[in-house]
Amino acid sequence: MLHPNHELDEYVKQHTTPMGNVLEELTRLTYLTTYNPRMISGPVQGRFLAMICQMIQPQRVLEIGTFTGYSTICMAMALPNKSVIDTLEINDELQETIETYLSKAGVSPKVNLIIGNALEIIPSLDTTYDLIYIDGEKREYPQYLDVCLPKLNIHGYIIADNVLWNGKVYQNELNDPQTDAVRRFNKMIQENNSLENVLLPIRDGMMMVRKNY
Numbered sequence: 001m002l003h004p005n006h007e008l009d010e011y012v013k014q015h016t017t018p019m020g021n022v023l024e025e026l027t028r029l030t031y032l033t034t035y036n037p038r039m040i041s042g043p044v045q046g047r048f049l050a051m052i053c054q055m056i057q058p059q060r061v062l063e064i065g066t067f068t069g070y071s072t073i074c075m076a077m078a079l080p081n082k083s084v085i086d087t088l089e090i091n092d093e094l095q096e097t098i099e100t101y102l103s104k105a106g107v108s109p110k111v112n113l114i115i116g117n118a119l120e121i122i123p124s125l126d127t128t129y130d131l132i133y134i135d136g137e138k139r140e141y142p143q144y145l146d147v148c149l150p151k152l153n154i155h156g157y158i159i160a161d162n163v164l165w166n167g168k169v170y171q172n173e174l175n176d177p178q179t180d181a182v183r184r185f186n187k188m189i190q191e192n193n194s195l196e197n198v199l200l201p202i203r204d205g206m207m208m209v210r211k212n213y
Helices: 006-014 021-033 045-056 070-078 092-104 118-124 138-151 165-170 175-191
Strands: 060-064 082-088 111-115 130-133 152-161 193-202 206-211
Touching: 021 070, 021 092, 021 152, 021 165, 045 070, 045 130, 045 152, 045 206, 060 070, 060 138, 070 082, 070 092, 082 092, 082 118, 092 111, 092 118, 092 165, 092 175, 130 138, 130 165, 138 152, 175 206
Parallel strands: 060 082, 060 130, 082 111, 130 152
Antiparallel strands: 152 206, 193 206
8 A cells, every 4th residue: 555655745745836725725625525535636736737738738628527626627727718628527416616616716618517427428529639637436447448539639648547546556466346447447558559658656646648549
């Protein structure tokens, strides 16, 4: 298991440009009102996603797993004005919080929030994407890859969160459904010749993937 290094986390946070007051407020609300607040992206991961968006300038982004909207806001703030994020969240109880903070952050015009099951919604989306961010149900990661690759433009990127899954992916004796699915997802990417990828040990692991053909 990965052991938290709070001194390291704090040092990294102190040497990362803050994401701003609205996201600090959203973080506090998330910890007060949600069952598993650690699912929120946080300032380091949020700044990383923002910088990726600033670098590749995607016109269309797909996000699987909005949660309370932190990562959505981070990406939207960094996108060009005409870019759009389609963000998918299965939990309709979070809709009010998401919409409130999209508005507070001034990014509502860039975001299309869709409530429902990602595996049902994605095949019906009539568009393709330059960037896809995967942070949904871990047991469904292999299926997400299957439905997302046809929607990803050539030379587009996928970023997937939690690909180290608290260190469980490299502990062979652990075989729960979530761990097995994340392992399978990582293996699928590694063995796909049309993709190139790097696994970054940011927080719980982020896989960055580029589609070459």
